Amino acid sequence: MDIEDALAWVYREELPKRRDGRGELGPQGYASISPMCKIYSLGRWVENFSREPGFLPAMGEAHPDALLIEAAVEELRSFQRHCFDGDLGLLTHLPAGLNEHAAMAQSMGQLFDLVRIKARLGSRPTFARTPEPSADVGNTGKSLIYVVRNGVEQISGAEGKDRYPTGAYCAIERESAKAILIERADYMAWRAAVDLLAHRLSGKLSSIGVLPPAAAQPP
Structure with a gap:
């Protein structure tokens, strides 16, 4: 399974099954205030899905492999202060005076959230080749x-x-040249992170084999 698909599976399908400390259902990272969870005790069907509801208890607990992948994503926090040297290739077709290393440092600082949010959305950052x-x-x-x-x-x-x-x-x-630079830095950081996750998780999971990301390397 492509690491992108594996991450989406974890954050969209498995972790929402998790119960909070009080035994109530709620997607991981959110308070247990889902309307489904609150109306479940009524014992009857109520049409109310204004928020992400989480999964019913009958769905079971999160898969053990999902928890291993989540733990690997947590380890990305250790790269928040990672710095890159040399030419990063982020300034192609952009005006002079922009700082690609500062943009990359900003993206690395939010690397954990970037990977997790894109997994929840089932999407990836974009790499703008030139201002359109x-x-x-x-x-x-x-x-x-x-x-x-x-x-x-x-x-x-x-x-x-x-x-x-x-x-x-x-x-x-x-489009703003600075906005394009930040977009490129986000893509480069995210692509490196999911590629690293694929290598770290290779052979470590019981039910799936993780493959490198389908997303292209930054040009």
């Missing part, structure tokens, strides 16, 4: 159309279906 242009949009979600009148830039409305005044244009924005 996009239209400047207004509160309605539609592209803003501008026109210059008497030397002053103004927002212009359409004169009809798909017809605009002569000289009208749509402003283009690009």
